[in-house]
Amino acid sequence: MRREASGFVRHVAVGLLACASASFAQEAPLPAPAPAGSVAPPADIPFVAADAAYVRTPSAPNAWGGPRTGNEPTLSDRVVSYRIQARLDAARHAVDGRQQLTWRNRSDRSVGAVFLHLYLNAFEGEGSLFFTERRLLADDDTRGLAQLKKGEWGYIDLGTVEQDGAPLTWRYVHPDGGPDTDHTVVRVDLARPVPPGGSVSLDMAFHAQLPKVVVRTGHVGDFNLVAQWFPKIGVLELPGERGATQPRWNVHAFHFNSEFYADFGDYDVRLSVPKDYVVAAVGEQQGPPVIEGAEATWHFAQGDVHDFAWMAAPGYLARETTWSGPGSPPVKVKVVYPPDYAHVAGPVLKAATDSLTWFSDTLGPYPYRTVTAVVPPFNADEAGGMEYPTFFTVDHARRVDAGTLDQYLIDFVTIHEFGHGYFYGLLASNEFEEPMLDEGLNEFWDDRMLRARDQRVHLTRRGWRLFGIDPAVDVFSIERMGAALGAPADPLGQNAWDRLSSDGYGTVYSRTATAMHDLEARLGKHVLEKAFRQYYATWHFRHPAIGDLQQVLSDVSGQPAVVADVFDKYVYGTARIDDRVTGIDSVEVLPLAGSSVRDGERIDIGQDVNDAAIARQREAWAHAHPNAKEGTGPFPWRTTVTVWRDGASVPQILRVTFADGSTDTVPWNDDRRWARFTLTRGAQGVSAELDPQGAVLLDANKLNDSRTVEPNHAASTRWSADIAALLQGLYTWLGTL
Incomplete structure (x- = not known):
C-alpha cells in the first residue's frame, strides 16, 4: 500500500x-x-x-x-x-x-x-x-x-x-x-x-x-x-x-x-x-x-x-x-x-x-x-x-x-x-x-x-x-x-x-x-x-x-x-547519524626566520632577510606562471579540516578541494567523536565535504556536510533568484487580469 x-x-x-x-x-x-x-x-x-x-x-x-526448486507439482x-x-x-x-x-x-x-x-x-x-x-x-x-x-x-x-x-x-x-x-x-x-x-x-x-x-x-x-x-x-x-x-x-x-x-x-x-x-x-x-x-x-x-x-x-x-x-x-x-x-x-x-x-x-x-x-x-x-x-x-x-x-x-x-x-x-x-x-x-x-x-x-x-x-x-x-x-x-x-x-x-x-x-x-x-x-x-x-x-x-x-x-x-535500533564539517583552515607553509644548522654551520636568519627571500621566490614563481590561480604559488599549503560526529559512527569519506582544482580524499572510519585531518599540498585548500558521493543518506542533516574557506552564497543566491522569478511571474499574471 x-x-x-x-x-x-x-x-x-x-x-x-x-x-x-x-x-x-x-x-x-x-x-x-x-x-x-x-x-x-x-x-x-x-x-x-x-x-x-x-x-x-x-x-x-x-x-x-524448504526452498521451491520449480520441480514441484x-x-x-x-x-x-x-x-x-x-x-x-x-x-x-x-x-x-x-x-x-x-x-x-x-x-x-x-x-x-x-x-x-x-x-x-x-x-x-x-x-x-x-x-x-x-x-x-x-x-x-x-x-x-x-x-x-x-x-x-x-x-x-x-x-x-x-x-x-x-x-x-x-x-x-x-x-x-x-x-x-x-x-x-x-x-x-x-x-x-x-x-x-x-x-x-x-x-x-x-x-x-x-x-x-x-x-x-x-x-x-x-x-x-x-x-x-x-x-x-x-x-x-x-x-x-x-x-x-x-x-x-x-x-x-x-x-x-x-x-x-x-x-x-x-x-x-x-x-x-x-x-x-x-x-x-x-x-x-x-x-x-x-x-x-x-x-x-x-x-x-x-x-x-x-x-x-x-x-x-x-x-x-x-x-x-x-x-x-x-x-x-x-x-x-x-x-x-x-x-x-x-x-x-x-x-x-x-x-x-x-x-x-x-x-x-x-x-x-x-x-x-x-x-x-x-x-x-x-x-x-x-x-x-x-x-x-x-x-x-x-x-x-x-x-x-x-x-x-x-x-x-x-x-x-x-x-x-x-x-x-x-x-x-x-x-x-x-x-x-x-x-x-x-x-x-x-x-x-x-x-x-x-x-x-x-x-x-x-x-x-x-x-x-x-x-x-x-x-x-x-x-x-x-x-x-x-x-x-x-x-x-x-x-x-x-x-x-x-x-x-x-x-x-x-x-x-x-x-x-x-x-x-x-x-x-x-x-x-x-x-x-x-x-x-x-x-x-x-x-x-x-x-x-x-x-x-x-x-x-x-x-x-x-x-x-x-x-x-x-x-x-x-x-533493530534507532541510531541517528549527523556527521559534519565544523572547520577548515588553510595556511601557506613559509620559510621561517631563526637559527638553523646548514652544512655543519649555524646560521641566523633575521625576519627582514627571510621576508626578502620569500618575496624573491614569489616574484620568480609568478614570472614563470603568469596564469596561475589564486591560492597557488612556490610554497606548499597546510589545510586542516575538523569534523564532528553526533550519533552513531558510519564509514565516511572526506574530500578536500584545492585552489588548483585538484582533490584529495581521506577515510574517516572510526568511533571518534571528532577528528582533525591535515593535508599539505601545493595549493590552498578551498573546501571540504563529507560523503561527496552521496552514499550516506541516513545522515540527518546533509547541509552541514561541507564547508568552504571563503563564504559561498551560491545556494542562497539561487533560491533568491527562483523566488524572484516566481514573484515576477505572478505579478505579470496579475497584470493581465
Missing part, C-alpha cells in the same frame, strides 16, 4: 492516493454466536505474542517446506483452498457468499480449533481495534480518516459454519488484547480435530456489507472495491519458522496501521453482479461471464496466492497487452478504468509492463499469467494505491503531461503497487509484524527502478512551469526527506502497530529505502543486487523473516560485519 503520512508524497505533492477500507451488512437472521470475550486457544497451540515484531533468528532450512506449498460463490447487491453494496475452506494441518499435533480473520468488522463501529487505535495514533495527513455516518459502516456477518454437515460453534477472540468490541478474529471449535498432516473442510455462509471507502476497500457511487471480504483462516506457524519454537497461531486482529499475512493456497471464485457491470479480480478469468436474466456470473481462478480481491462497476473500459520475459509465462497485462480517466490508462499500462521487466530482471521471473491494474473513479482516492496478488489499484490525475509531478506520481504508484506483487505477494512476509520486509523493501526496489530510468521527481505541477519554476530531485534524496532521520522513534523492524504515531509507521517506507541505499553503497550495487536475487530465489512462495534477509545479505556479500552494523543500528 502506498502511504501518505511519510516519505516524498507528503513533502512534494498533495493528493497521492490512499487505500480504501471495507465493511459489510447483515441481510438474513443469523445463529447467535457464543458470548464475546477474550478466549485462549487450546493450551498446546498458543497465539503468537501480542507485541510480536522483528525476528532476528534465521528460519530453519526446511521452513515452509505446484508453485507453492498450498496450505488452504477457497471455493467461493458470491453475489453483489449493487444497490446496497453488499455481498452474500458461501465458501468451502479446506485447510491442511502441517503440524505434528491434532488441532481442535481454527481461527478466522473477519477483517471487515474493523469498520463496523467506533469500538473496533481499528478505530480505537485511530483515535490514538492518527496524524492529520494519515489515510483512513474518513468519518462514517449512519448507513456507511461496513462489516462481515459470519453465519453457519459446518464440518461435514455438523454445525460448529464460534466466538470472537482477541489475540492482541484489544477491546471486547473488536470482532475481527473468531475461534471455530471443530466437531472432530484435524490430525497431524490431515485436512478439514469447512462450509460457511457470510454476509459482507461494504462501507463507504475508508481504507483498502469500500464503495463510492456505483464503484465497488471488494477486499478483505471473506472469512480467512490464520497461519499456523511451526518450529523453525519466523522464530517459532513450537506451533503457534499467527492471527492478529486488524490494527489501524497494519496489513495482512496468510498461507498460500488456491482460489476458485464465482461472482454474480448486474450484467452491465465490469468485474476485475485476482487471477485468471475463466471464460466470458455467464448471463442469466439481469445478472452475469464471472469466474476467476488462481493458485499459489494468499488473498483474493475484486472490483465491480458499470461503464468501465479496459486496455491490455501481453508481456513476455525469460522464465515467465506470457502475461496478460490489463488496465481497467472509468472513461473519465482514459488518459491515465496508457501511462499505467506502460509503467506496469516496465515493472514486469525490471522486477523479473533484477529479482526473478514473474510466475503468474495476469497483472490487472484498476484506476479508481473520481472521489475514490482512498480506493487507490492498494495491492493484492496479480491485482492492484493505482492513482489518477486530471492530466498526465510528460516530465511533470502528475506523471511521476502515476508512474511511482503503479510501480509501487506492482512491486508489492513480489515483496508482499510472492515473498509473502508478515505485514503485521515485519512491515519493513514489504513496504520498506518494495519502496527501495521501486526507487532503484526509477534511478535506473534516470526518472527524477519534478516537484511542481504543469502550471508552475509558466513561471519558470521546475525543480527536480533524485528519488533517494526525496525519500530521506520523509525518513525522520533526526529523531527516529521506532526501529525499522518494529511491528506495524506498536509505534509512536502513524507518521512513525509511515517512515517504514522512506527510512528503509534510505537504509538499504546506504547498505548498497557499502556493499556495492552488483553485490547487493546479487544478494536480493538470492533472497527471492530462496524465499519466494515462503514467508521470510528479517533474520532471513540479514542472513542472505551476509552470506552473499561475504561482509557479515557490514550487514550487521546496518541492521543493528537501524533495523
Whole structure:
C-alpha cells in the first residue's frame, strides 16, 4: 500500500492516493454466536505474542517446506483452498457468499480449533481495534480518516459454519488484547480435530456489507472495491519458522496501521453482479461471464496466492497487452478504468509492463499469467494505491503531461503497487509484524527502478512551469526527506502497530529505502543486487523473516560485519547519524626566520632577510606562471579540516578541494567523536565535504556536510533568484487580469 503520512508524497505533492477500507451488512437472521470475550486457544497451540515484531533468528532450512526448486507439482506449498460463490447487491453494496475452506494441518499435533480473520468488522463501529487505535495514533495527513455516518459502516456477518454437515460453534477472540468490541478474529471449535498432516473442510455462509471507502476497500457511487471480504483462516506457524519454537497461531486482529499475512493456497471464485457491470479480480478469468436474466456470473481462478480481491462497476473500459520475459509465462497485462480517466490508462499500462521487466530482471521471473491494474473513479482516492496478488489499484490525475509531478506520481504508484506483487505477494512476509520486509523493501526496489530510468521527481505541477519554476530531485534524496532521520522513534523492524504515531509507521517506507541505499553503497550495487536475487530465489512462495534477509545479505556479500552494523543500528535500533564539517583552515607553509644548522654551520636568519627571500621566490614563481590561480604559488599549503560526529559512527569519506582544482580524499572510519585531518599540498585548500558521493543518506542533516574557506552564497543566491522569478511571474499574471 502506498502511504501518505511519510516519505516524498507528503513533502512534494498533495493528493497521492490512499487505500480504501471495507465493511459489510447483515441481510438474513443469523445463529447467535457464543458470548464475546477474550478466549485462549487450546493450551498446546498458543497465539503468537501480542507485541510480536522483528525476528532476528534465521528460519530453519526446511521452513515452509524448504526452498521451491520449480520441480514441484505446484508453485507453492498450498496450505488452504477457497471455493467461493458470491453475489453483489449493487444497490446496497453488499455481498452474500458461501465458501468451502479446506485447510491442511502441517503440524505434528491434532488441532481442535481454527481461527478466522473477519477483517471487515474493523469498520463496523467506533469500538473496533481499528478505530480505537485511530483515535490514538492518527496524524492529520494519515489515510483512513474518513468519518462514517449512519448507513456507511461496513462489516462481515459470519453465519453457519459446518464440518461435514455438523454445525460448529464460534466466538470472537482477541489475540492482541484489544477491546471486547473488536470482532475481527473468531475461534471455530471443530466437531472432530484435524490430525497431524490431515485436512478439514469447512462450509460457511457470510454476509459482507461494504462501507463507504475508508481504507483498502469500500464503495463510492456505483464503484465497488471488494477486499478483505471473506472469512480467512490464520497461519499456523511451526518450529523453525519466523522464530517459532513450537506451533503457534499467527492471527492478529486488524490494527489501524497494519496489513495482512496468510498461507498460500488456491482460489476458485464465482461472482454474480448486474450484467452491465465490469468485474476485475485476482487471477485468471475463466471464460466470458455467464448471463442469466439481469445478472452475469464471472469466474476467476488462481493458485499459489494468499488473498483474493475484486472490483465491480458499470461503464468501465479496459486496455491490455501481453508481456513476455525469460522464465515467465506470457502475461496478460490489463488496465481497467472509468472513461473519465482514459488518459491515465496508457501511462499505467506502460509503467506496469516496465515493472514486469525490471522486477523479473533484477529479482526473478514473474510466475503468474495476469497483472490487472484498476484506476479508481473520481472521489475514490482512498480506493487507490492498494495491492493484492496479480491485482492492484493505482492513482489518477486530471492530466498526465510528460516530465511533470502528475506523471511521476502515476508512474511511482503503479510501480509501487506492482512491486508489492513480489515483496508482499510472492515473498509473502508478515505485514503485521515485519512491515519493513514489504513496504520498506518494495519502496527501495521501486526507487532503484526509477534511478535506473534516470526518472527524477519534478516537484511542481504543469502550471508552475509558466513561471519558470521546475525543480527536480533524485528519488533517494526525496525519500530521506520523509525518513525522520533526526529523531527516529521506532526501529525499522518494529511491528506495524506498536509505534509512536502513524507518521512513525509511515517512515517504514522512506527510512528503509534510505537504509538499504546506504547498505548498497557499502556493499556495492552488483553485490547487493546479487544478494536480493538470492533472497527471492530462496524465499519466494515462503514467508521470510528479517533474520532471513540479514542472513542472505551476509552470506552473499561475504561482509557479515557490514550487514550487521546496518541492521543493528537501524533495523533493530534507532541510531541517528549527523556527521559534519565544523572547520577548515588553510595556511601557506613559509620559510621561517631563526637559527638553523646548514652544512655543519649555524646560521641566523633575521625576519627582514627571510621576508626578502620569500618575496624573491614569489616574484620568480609568478614570472614563470603568469596564469596561475589564486591560492597557488612556490610554497606548499597546510589545510586542516575538523569534523564532528553526533550519533552513531558510519564509514565516511572526506574530500578536500584545492585552489588548483585538484582533490584529495581521506577515510574517516572510526568511533571518534571528532577528528582533525591535515593535508599539505601545493595549493590552498578551498573546501571540504563529507560523503561527496552521496552514499550516506541516513545522515540527518546533509547541509552541514561541507564547508568552504571563503563564504559561498551560491545556494542562497539561487533560491533568491527562483523566488524572484516566481514573484515576477505572478505579478505579470496579475497584470493581465
